[in-house]
Amino acid sequence: MFGLEKKDASLLILVAVLTIFAPFILNPFPDGSALAQFNAGYPDLMQRFVIFGIFAIGFNILFGLTGYLSFGHAAFLGIGSYAAVWMFKLLSMNVIPAIILAVIMSGLFALLIGYISLRRSGIYFSILTLAFAQMMFALAYSVLTPITGGETGLQLALDDPRILSMASSTDGNIPVPSLFGMEMRDSTQLTVGAWKFTFNVGYYFCSVIMLVAFYIAIRIFRSPFGLMLRAVKSNQQRLNYTGLNPRPYTLAAFVISGMYAGLAGALMASMDPLAGAERMFWTASGEVVLMTILGGAGTLIGPVLGAGAIKYMENILSKINSDILHTWFAFLPDGLEDFIVTIIYPFIGKGWHLTLGIIFMLVVIFLPGGLVEGGQRIMQKLRGKSADTDSAKTEPAE
Amino acid sequence: MDALILQILNGLDKGSAYALIALGLTLIFGTLGVVNFAHGALFMIGAFCAVTLNRILTLSHTVIDETRTDFLGKPLQVDVPYVYDIFGESAGNAIIDWSVPLAILFAIPVMIAVGVIMERGLIKHFYKRPHADQILVTFGLAIVLQEIIKYFYGANPIPTPAPEAFKGSFDFGTMIGFDPNIIIYPYWRLVYFCFAVVIIGAVFAFLQFTTFGMVVRAGMADRETVGLLGINIDRRFTIMFGLAAAVAGLAGVMYVPINPPNYHMGMDFLVLSFVVVVVGGMGSLPGAVLAGFLLGILESFASMREVIDFIPGINQVIIYLVAIIILLTRPRGLMGRKGVMED
Numbered sequence: 001m002f003g004l005e006k007k008d009a010s011l012l013i014l015v016a017v018l019t020i021f022a023p024f025i026l027n028p029f030p031d032g033s034a035l036a037q038f039n040a041g042y043p044d045l046m047q048r049f050v051i052f053g054i055f056a057i058g059f060n061i062l063f064g065l066t067g068y069l070s071f072g073h074a075a076f077l078g079i080g081s082y083a084a085v086w087m088f089k090l091l092s093m094n095v096i097p098a099i100i101l102a103v104i105m106s107g108l109f110a111l112l113i114g115y116i117s118l119r120r121s122g123i124y125f126s127i128l129t130l131a132f133a134q135m136m137f138a139l140a141y142s143v144l145t146p147i148t149g150g151e152t153g154l155q156l157a158l159d160d161p162r163i164l165s166m167a168s169s170t171d172g173n174i175p176v177p178s179l180f181g182m183e184m185r186d187s188t189q190l191t192v193g194a195w196k197f198t199f200n201v202g203y204y205f206c207s208v209i210m211l212v213a214f215y216i217a218i219r220i221f222r223s224p225f226g227l228m229l230r231a232v233k234s235n236q237q238r239l240n241y242t243g244l245n246p247r248p249y250t251l252a253a254f255v256i257s258g259m260y261a262g263l264a265g266a267l268m269a270s271m272d273p274l275a276g277a278e279r280m281f282w283t284a285s286g287e288v289v290l291m292t293i294l295g296g297a298g299t300l301i302g303p304v305l306g307a308g309a310i311k312y313m314e315n316i317l318s319k320i321n322s323d324i325l326h327t328w329f330a331f332l333p334d335g336l337e338d339f340i341v342t343i344i345y346p347f348i349g350k351g352w353h354l355t356l357g358i359i360f361m362l363v364v365i366f367l368p369g370g371l372v373e374g375g376q377r378i379m380q381k382l383r384g385k386s387a388d389t390d391s392a393k394t395e396p397a398e
Numbered sequence: 399m400d401a402l403i404l405q406i407l408n409g410l411d412k413g414s415a416y417a418l419i420a421l422g423l424t425l426i427f428g429t430l431g432v433v434n435f436a437h438g439a440l441f442m443i444g445a446f447c448a449v450t451l452n453r454i455l456t457l458s459h460t461v462i463d464e465t466r467t468d469f470l471g472k473p474l475q476v477d478v479p480y481v482y483d484i485f486g487e488s489a490g491n492a493i494i495d496w497s498v499p500l501a502i503l504f505a506i507p508v509m510i511a512v513g514v515i516m517e518r519g520l521i522k523h524f525y526k527r528p529h530a531d532q533i534l535v536t537f538g539l540a541i542v543l544q545e546i547i548k549y550f551y552g553a554n555p556i557p558t559p560a561p562e563a564f565k566g567s568f569d570f571g572t573m574i575g576f577d578p579n580i581i582i583y584p585y586w587r588l589v590y591f592c593f594a595v596v597i598i599g600a601v602f603a604f605l606q607f608t609t610f611g612m613v614v615r616a617g618m619a620d621r622e623t624v625g626l627l628g629i630n631i632d633r634r635f636t637i638m639f640g641l642a643a644a645v646a647g648l649a650g651v652m653y654v655p656i657n658p659p660n661y662h663m664g665m666d667f668l669v670l671s672f673v674v675v676v677v678g679g680m681g682s683l684p685g686a687v688l689a690g691f692l693l694g695i696l697e698s699f700a701s702m703r704e705v706i707d708f709i710p711g712i713n714q715v716i717i718y719l720v721a722i723i724i725l726l727t728r729p730r731g732l733m734g735r736k737g738v739m740e741d
Contacts, residue, residue: 069530120725123433123529127676128725130669131718138718143711282669286537293534346549354549357541364535365523 008218011300015214019207022046023197030194034327038316043187043200044271045315049308050206051267056291056303057210057217058260062253063289064298065226067233068118071126071285072133075113076106076258078140078280080265082147085154085275092164093175095184095205095270099263106262107255114254118247121236133285140277153276177270179205184270202271209267210304213260218300220256229253261288290356294363296370305371310356317352400571400580405698407570411587411656413694414594415441418649419671420678420686421598422642428618428681429635432521433529435536438668439543440509440643444650445659446547447508448501452558455481455494496561498654505651506644513643517636540665548661555658560586564655586655593652597645598687604641605683614638618681673721679734689732693717 002009018025027041040046059073080102087098117128140148148154156174169175177184184202191197220226231239232246239246269275278284287310295306325341325348332340347355367374419441426434458477466474481490493500520539524532559565564585571581605611617624617631624631650659657663674693678685699705701713712719724731 067530069533116722116726120729123533123680124676124725124729126533127672128722131673131721134669135715135718138714139711142714283665289534289537351545351549353541354545357538357545361535361538361542364531364538365520368527368531 002215004215004218005222008222008300012211012215012218015301015304016211019050019211020204022049022207023199023203027195027197031196032194037319037324040312040316041197043185043198043203045311046200046203047206047267047271048311048315050203050210051264051271052288052291052307052311053304054206054210054213054267055261055264055288056295056307057213058257058264059288060257060292060297060299060303061217061220061229061260062257063292064303065221065229065233066250066253068121068250068254069126069289070117070129070254070257071282071289072113072129072131073257073261073288074282074284075133075136075280076110076261077265077268077284078136078275078277079106079109080262081269081275081279082140082154082265083262084266084269085156085273088156088162088177088269088273089160090163092162093177094165095177095179095266098177098270099209099266102262102266102269103259106265107259110255110258110262111251114251114258118250118254130282130285133280134282137277137280137282140280148277149275150277153274155274177273206267206271209263213263214300214304221300225249225252290360292370294360294370296372299370299372302370302372309371313352313356317348317355318350320348322349400576401702403571403574403576404581404583405702406695407581407583407587409695409698410591410691411694412697413691414591415649415653415667415690416671416674416694417687417690418594418597419646419667420674420690421601421683422646422649423671423675424678424681424683424686425601425638425642425645427675428683429614429638430517430521430525432524432532433536434521435533435668436516436540436543437536437642437646438664438666438671439540440512440646440664441650441653441667442544442547442659442661442664443512444505444509444647445654445663446551446650447505447647448498448651448654449551449556449558449659451501451504452494452497455479455497455500498558498560498651501651501654502648505647509644509647510640512647513640514636516643517639521639540668544661544664551661553661555660557658558654560589560655564589590652590656594649597648601641601645602683610634610637670717673717677721677724677731679731682731682733685731685733692732693720696720 002012004012023041023046025041026046027039029035029039040049055073055077059070062073063069083102083105084095084098087101091097113129113132117125117132120128141150144150158168158172158174162175165175179201182201182205184205185200186202187198187200189196189198228244228246228249232250236246265275265279268279288307291306291310292303293306294309295304296302322341322345325344326337329337329340345351347358363370369376419437422440423434423437426432426437456479458479460475461478463474463476466476468474479490479494481493484490485493516539520535521532524535567582567584569578569581570583572578605615613624613629613631614634617629617635621631650664653659670693671690674689675686677693678687678689696716697713700716706713728734
């Protein structure tokens with residue numbers, strides 16, 4: 001189906017079903033109940049799931065397949081955002097031209113940076129990409145302020161030209177990004193009993209794009225090109241001896257993953273039309289590394305899972321405060337309640353980064369294949385099979 | 399000419415910090431072959447050692463001073479640090495005043511302990527894993543360490559002053575025959591530079607002139623052969639890791655008066671220190687020191703007004719630009735050895 005093997009096609013369909021029904025799946029608790037804060041089914045967060053999913057899928061094409069660890073991928077995300085916002089400012093509020101320009105621009109930058117950085121490998125490649133990204137961040141923050149908006153970021157204004165559409169909406173406000181008239185922020189709500197489900201245009205738009213991106217990633221993984229990239233990862237020297245030059249392949253992978261990052265940046269700008277330099281800071285690059293490793297580098301679904309897990313933690317875990325903890329453990333005797341709350345407190349709320357760091361370390365130490373490998377191990381345990389009989393295993397990162 | 403000297407001086411303190419961190423990074427890389435992304439966190443922990451000592455020394459209890467009264471006519475309550483009770487008021491004051499230099503003594507055992515625990519507890523298990531895994535796990539560790547510090551000390555910078563004797567600036571220009579008030583330099587930055595030189599000298603002397611250092615150098619050159627000679631090289635390398643951690647920690651301790659420490663200062667320095675190491679040449683100790691000072695001074699030159707007017711924004715990117723050029727033209731860095739991480 002779709003030119004895919006049966007296994008991959010079913011994976012794609014599974015992901016499609018999950019994204020389509022995400023507003024239901026992510027909202028398992030009735031509105032207003034004590035557990036409602038664990039609901040992730042609101043548009044803002046769901047959009048972030050899929051957008052960072054795209055970002056991580058793209059990063060995985062580079063890191064998972066070729067093993068080149070880029071520490072500067074957020075630069076392309078930032079470029080995508082800037083390009084998209086400029087399209088909103090100059091051309092029209094339609095998201096299609098914005099996305100196209102963002103992908104092209106980030107692809108061009110990736111071509112340039114990749115051409116230079118890929119002359120080296122290993123830690124040197126990481127440092128080179130990091131240096132480029134930090135340079136772009138510093139420039140965007142200071143000298144390039146006319147283009148990037150500097151510290152305040154690039155925002156839309158009422159007097160922008162927007163030559164293909166009107167500069168302001170009928171009620172005199174700045175228009176919102178739309179797809180041929182469908183505004184990205186439009187939502188419909190469905191109330192079933194105590195449950196409230198929100199369906200957001202922007203989310204579904206992002207999902208469709210993510211599914212396309214995911215499909216392309218599967219095709220790349222299964223193509224001869226993808227095999228070539230894996231060969232680069234497993235033994236570049238051997239590849240050289242066979243008379244092949246790996247550089248064009250790695251460069252292609254770098255550009256593709258840069259374009260994915262640009263696409264994600266454009267979608268971020270489409271959901272909320274502003275772009276800031278902090279999106280290019282190296283911690284943002286580190287975040288996508290975390291997502292990919294956490295989910296499972298080199299696997300198809302891993303990066304999406306990792307992106308979802310981290311964004312869920314960022315948004316849900318960080319909202320829990322000590323009062324909420326106290327209500328949870330209210331059934332315990334007072335002393336014990338305080339004790340448990342004191343122990344848990346550093347790991348939630350503002351301290352969610354600590355939890356993230358610990359989980360990440362545990363994953364790197366014990367589960368180099370990320371959540372996907374963890375899932376596979378659990379499945380094997382449940383089926384009672386030994387490890388070597390499982391042929392459906394996708395290879396984890398080395 | 400005077401502007402030139404001023405910029406070189408300005409570059410020295412940052413350059414010293416870069417050099418010290420890069421020295422530790424290179425020590426770890428040269429001995430254990432591990433790319434330590436948590437090294438910046440060690441620098442930060444060192445800085446917070448100084449903060450901690452300052453807090454311990456100023457721990458106080460409230461006593462009622464019968465001789466003075468507050469505005470209501472009641473006896474005044476004053477906070478008296480415990481140090482006063484032990485050493486008397488004037489000596490106690492001096493101790494609190496000198497808390498940052500004293501923190502050196504406090505930080506050395508703490509940092510060596512942190513380093514050894516880190517190596518034995520975590521990094522040991524990563525020697526056989528690829529470099530990417532080492533980077534990732536130490537990156538995770540850096541996040542954890544900095545979040546722990548943030549939990550205990552908050553997210554805001556904590557100003558901790560230098561001793562009274564070193565506050566303020568002096569006129570360096572008049573000493574070398576310039577007109578007064580042209581080259582003004584803060585005392586503490588000079589102290590920091592001298593301190594860095596001493597530490598760097600001590601590390602090199604330790605490696606060069608002691609038997610322990612000789613064995614470590616031999617181990618850096620050929621670990622297996624040294625092991626075959628019946629020397630427990632792993633244990634020595636662990637100690638070197640502790641030492642590298644102490645160097646980073648001391649760099650952090652003394653940096654506190656220059657820049658109030660916050661929990662992410664380590665990460666800010668780490669990125670630059672990696673660039674320094676790569677520019678100096680992976681595994682080359684003199685290279686790391688040289689590149690540290692060189693980049694510090696270059697950075698300060700690039701922030702001169704004349705240069706910024708000529709090339710806008712150059713002060714923000716000069717270090718990265720230099721790194722990119724060096725990496726592409728001299729893949730081994732300034733003083734890199736042949737065959738070390740040349741892939």
